[in-house]
Amino acid sequence: MTTSIRGTAVPGARAADGGDPDEARGAALAVPCARAAGWRLVASCAGPVAIGAGTPRVPPAAGAGRGRRTAAMAARLRRLSHALIAVPFTLGYTLVLLGTGLYTHLGDPGTVRDLLVGSSTDVAHLSQRPLLTLLVSALWAVGGITSPYLLAFPLVLGALERRVGAVRTAGVFLLGHVLATLLTELPVAASVAVGHLPASSLRRLDYGVSYGLIACAAALAGLLPPRRRWALLGGIGLALAVGSLVDIDPLTGWGHAFALLIGVVCWPYIRRNARWRPSSNGGDGAGRRFAHSERASGNT
Numbered sequence: 001m002t003t004s005i006r007g008t009a010v011p012g013a014r015a016a017d018g019g020d021p022d023e024a025r026g027a028a029l030a031v032p033c034a035r036a037a038g039w040r041l042v043a044s045c046a047g048p049v050a051i052g053a054g055t056p057r058v059p060p061a062a063g064a065g066r067g068r069r070t071a072a073m074a075a076r077l078r079r080l081s082h083a084l085i086a087v088p089f090t091l092g093y094t095l096v097l098l099g100t101g102l103y104t105h106l107g108d109p110g111t112v113r114d115l116l117v118g119s120s121t122d123v124a125h126l127s128q129r130p131l132l133t134l135l136v137s138a139l140w141a142v143g144g145i146t147s148p149y150l151l152a153f154p155l156v157l158g159a160l161e162r163r164v165g166a167v168r169t170a171g172v173f174l175l176g177h178v179l180a181t182l183l184t185e186l187p188v189a190a191s192v193a194v195g196h197l198p199a200s201s202l203r204r205l206d207y208g209v210s211y212g213l214i215a216c217a218a219a220l221a222g223l224l225p226p227r228r229r230w231a232l233l234g235g236i237g238l239a240l241a242v243g244s245l246v247d248i249d250p251l252t253g254w255g256h257a258f259a260l261l262i263g264v265v266c267w268p269y270i271r272r273n274a275r276w277r278p279s280s281n282g283g284d285g286a287g288r289r290f291a292h293s294e295r296a297s298g299n300t
Contacts, residue, residue: 120207
């Protein structure tokens with residue numbers, strides 16, 4: 001005879017004198033099937049007992065969820081570190097601006113004033129030490145740590161540096177900073193020389209990163225699809241127009257306009273050396289296309 005466990009024939013106590021060979025073979029085949037279904041046969045004094053679906057599952061470890069969160073946070077930190085490593089010029093320059101911005105708020109007011117005056121790119125300083133003046137004037141952001149330029153600077157230069165590299169981004173920034181400064185200060189020197197302006201015009205407070213920042217923003221627009229390109233240029237122009245209503249210094253307004261034009265003039269060079277740029281169909285949804293060079297490998 002056989003003993004049935006949950007409808008499955010299992011070989012049990014069989015009479016020695018009357019066993020059925022066919023029934024014995026069927027029962028032998030049923031045991032592997034029962035094991036495949038996840039049952040266990042537990043021998044006891046009363047006979048085999050099936051333990052399967054009713055067996056409680058062990059709950060997952062309490063630290064499993066915490067481990068997943070830790071892994072996700074580590075992945076985000078790795079992505080962030082890779083993104084920062086990809087823009088060394090922007091990262092280093094932003095840290096410098098943060099340092100000087102903090103000093104303008106925490107340092108001695110008299111010392112800060114002297115440093116800013118000494119960093120001014122006016123005619124008097126440019127005629128005495130032009131290279132040093134142009135360099136140190138770009139180490140400050142007008143407004144210090146609360147300057148809106150500190151927010152726009154890493155966004156604009158970081159986006160440009162990811163596309164054209166650190167050296168070319170630095171080149172566009174310096175070109176905008178230096179040329180816009182000279183284009184505004186040299187006419188002042190000429191006007192003073194011919195008597196159209198007083199000698200006091202040779203000394204004025206003019207420093208900051210806005211000329212280089214605007215030039216980089218305009219250059220970045222040349223790598224965007226047409227709609228985004230003109231939206232960015234229009235936004236820059238609107239911001240400059242609003243700024244001219246607040247700032248009464250006309251030379252600063254002219255300097256910003258020159259910087260914008262310098263960035264646009266850089267479009268052919270930027271596009272030729274970009275790591276990727278929008279495809280030529282000009283649509284906003286255009287996919288990225290790698291450039292030829294990458295296929296082988298006070299201003300206020």
